[in-house]
Amino acid sequence: MSEVVTYNRDGSVGVITVNYPPVNALGHAVRSGLLAALNQGLADAEAKVLLLVCEGRTFIAGADIREFGKPIQEPVLPEVMNQFENSSKPVIAAIHGTALGGGLETALGCHYRVALGSAKVGLPEVKLGLLPGAGGTQRLPRLTGARKALEMITTGDFVAAPQALELGIVDAVEAGDDIREVGLAYARKAVEEGWPVRRVRDLTDKVEADKGSEVFDEFRAALEKKARGLFSPFKCVDAVEAAFTLPFDEGLQRERALFSECMASPQRAGLIHAFFAEREVSKVKGLAKDTPVRDVNSVGIIGAGTMGGGIAMNFANVGIPVTLVEVKQEALDKGLGVIRKNYENSAKKGRISQQQVEERMALITGSLTYDDFKDADMVIEAVFENMAIKKEIFAKLDAVCKPGAILASNTSTLDIDEIASATARPQDVVGMHFFSPANVMKLLENVRGSQTSDEVKATVMAVAKKIKKVGVLVGNCYGFVGNRMLHKRGAEAMALVNEGATPQQVDKVLTDLGYPMGQFAMSDLAGIDVGYRIRQERRNSGEDVPLSWLDKLAEQDRLGQKTMAGVYRYEEGSRKPIPDPAVDAIIEEFRKEQGITPRQITDQEILERCMFVMINEGAKILEEGIADRSLDIDIVWIYGYGFPAYRGGPMFWADQIGLDTILNAVEKYYDELGGDQWQPSALLKKLVADGRSFGDL
Structure with a gap:
């Protein structure tokens, strides 16, 4: 008998218990243990009903990530589930915490399901570039019907127990805290009432109702927009459709074949890299696990504009009171109004209740004086990218804030050490670069100055987690990680347009x-x-930043979506960019002023120059220690700049392409174009020479 799965009997109920901390994942020991315990229960003449229950904080929460990338050992989960489903005795799954992926598939292989009210269920495999491969695509639609099964499987979203009951995924939702006692009570009822074996595979009413439905084509059409470029969501639809077109056993075979296609897809590798990388970024190199973390129970924010307001919402959302300071009452009122409007819109969409709107607004207090920051545990400055203004603000904060308060700047490019020099406490100064819209975007690029204390580093990483952001700690340089690479890409995109490409060609x-x-x-x-x-700030500091046609747009008040015209034009109520002949004329005039004769530029050149310049810069960032690992860069770009997660991040993508291919192109462009941005990174050259990748570092 496996140590992680045990069997014992309580009266006439045979109890199969999984105890595999931390989340009872379906590793080999659990899978083999489940079969052994099932067989023991079937051989126990005194056991009339079998109960599957888990110790700890959750039911089986999915696959064992420690086995990812390794050969799968027998028994495989589909076989385990088939044997559970074919049990001659009724098997009841008692669900608490989360039943996700293979965990929910395990429950679906049982004959009855009871859950605590706090439980959640879901099939999130699509988020790893996969589909449920142990019968989930065949059994779930037999309980829910096609549409809801497609929604759950193609999005990977969880369903709370009460909704799972309405959908037929679980048979009962019970009050209580002790899942074992709840499960036993339910199982005893099954014994008393003589419940029969009831296999999900045999349920046909939902299948018959949705046969020939157009829902599958509808979902594929919707996915063309929502999941553009992704592989596995479409395979999920194919698998679910098989439940309505094939006998059950053939449907299982079709599911396994589609699962294998997903396993072979490069997208699966990219998504799994992103999955692990997101968890790894919280482990900061050189920062001891036991580093003290300061309490952050109140926050001050300077600036009630788009960024400041969005940052304030993050803290109010988790119950942390915020003091929002502006220079003028008009700006403060406007900022608070925008925050309320954002919350009201969320309430209209059913994401939060009206009561939550009022509770969160009550946590945000407006002010016109820095004196109200005197008791704040953390103050975040969110004003324009102007060093003189920021230093003036930090000098004021240094005078007002209590000892130990963390002073953070939301700067996206400026030197944290220079900002800290305006204070007598540089050890308490740090960058906290939120991304717009700050209440939506998941990334928080935390920037350590040369004197930022370990305690402050640990605290801002803990704060990121508390406010439900993905925090990445990076070093201090112009643009840090994200914007430093973005500005290289932006400069190259501008150069390509100057040379003859159109903005829409580059964007495409x-x-x-x-x-x-x-x-x-x-x-x-x-x-x-x-x-x-x-750019103006850089020019003011003495940098040689050339003028561009983008500057001309700004000077003509073409500021983008907010003025309905920028590089593109926009129609009222729409964010769709529309090419504008007026901009073409501005670009043409700029080329004439610069003496540039436009030429035809291929898409391949655009791809190489926009992306490979970023990879080269990323390698330099690693050389300099601005980022500790290539995965830090990958996460910054996935969550801050929309790099497709299915490609794993720019550095992972570079490894997939081949660093020798990238180096050859970088050296070619350095010879043709010159410029520091094309100076090949020493690290990139060394990795190619050694036959290694960024992932090997």
């Missing part, structure tokens, strides 16, 4: 790669004035 190459939007559409979304101010 990037969206074809999998980005949700291209370089110039993104500029319009962020605001042309944002980049303009950054």
Whole structure:
């Protein structure tokens, strides 16, 4: 008998218990243990009903990630589930915590399911580039019907127990905290009432009702927009459709064949890399696990604009009170109004209740004085990218804030050490770069200054987790990780347009790669004035930043979506970028001023120059220790800039392409174009020479 799965009897109920911390994942020991315990229960003449229950905080939460990438040992989960389903005695799954992926498939292989009210169920395999491969695509639709099964499987979203009851996924939802006692009570009822074996595979009413339905074609059409470029969601639809067109056993075979196709897809490798990388970024190199973390029970924010307001919402959402300071009452009122409108919109969509709107608004207090920061545990500055203004603000904060308060800047490019120099406490100063819209975007790029204390580093990483962000700790340089690479890509995109490409051609190459939007559409979304101010700041500091046709757009008040015109034009109520002949004329005039004769530029050149310049810069970032690992860069780009997760991030993507291919192109462009951006990274050259990849570092 496996140590992680045990069998014992309680009266006439045979109890199969899984105890495999932390989440009872379906590793080999659990799978083999489940079969052994099932056979013991079937051989126990005194056991009339079998109960499957898990110790710890959750039911089986899915596959064992420690086995990812390794050969699968027998028995495989589909065989385990088939044997459970074919049990001659009724088997009841008692669900608490989460039953996800293979965990839910295990429960579906049982004959009855009872859950605590707090439980959640789901089939999230699509998020790893896979589909449920142990019967989930065949059994779930027999309980829910086609449409709901497709929704759950193609999105990977969880369903709370009460909704699972309505959908027929579970048979009962019970109150209580002790899942074993709840399960035993349910099982005893099954014994008393003589419940029969009831196999999900034999349920046909939902299958008959949805046979010949157009729902499958509808979902494929919807996925063309929602899951553009993705592989596994479409395979999920194919698998679910098999439940309605094939006998059950043939449907299982079709599911396994489609599962194998997903396993062979490069997207699966990219998504699994992103999955592991997201968990790894919280482990900061050189930062001890027992580093003290400061309490952050109150937060101050300077600036009630788009960024400041969005940042305030993050804290209010988790119950942390916020003091929001502006210079003028008008700006403060406007900012608070926008926050309320955002919450009201969420309430209209059913994401939060009206009561939650009021509770969260009550946690945000407006003010016109820094004196109200005197008791704040953390203050985050969110004003324009202007070093003089930021240093002035931090000097004021240094005078007002209590000892030990963390002073953070939301700067996206500026030197954290110079900002910290305006204070007498540089050890408490850190960058916290939120991404717009801050209440939506998951990335928080935390930036350590040269004197930032380990305690502050640990605290901002803990805060990221608390406010449900993916925190990445990076070093201090111009643009840090994300914007440093983005600005290289942006400069190359500008050069390509100057040389003869159109903005829409450049953008299409990037969206074809999998980005949700291209370089110039993104500029319009962020605001042309944002980049303009950054360039002006760099010019003011003495850098040689050439003028561009984007500057001309900003000076004509074509600031992007907010003014309905930027690189593209926009129609009222729409965010769709529309090419604008007026911009073509501005670009043409700029080329004449610069003496540039436009030429035909291929999509391949655009791809190489926009992406390989980023990879080369990423390698330099690793050389300099600005990022500790290539996966840090990957996560910054996936969650901050929309790099397609199914490609694993830019550095993982580079490894897949081959670093020798990238180095050859970088050296070619360095010879043809020159410039520091094309100076080949020493690290890139060494990795190629050694036959290694970024992932090997």
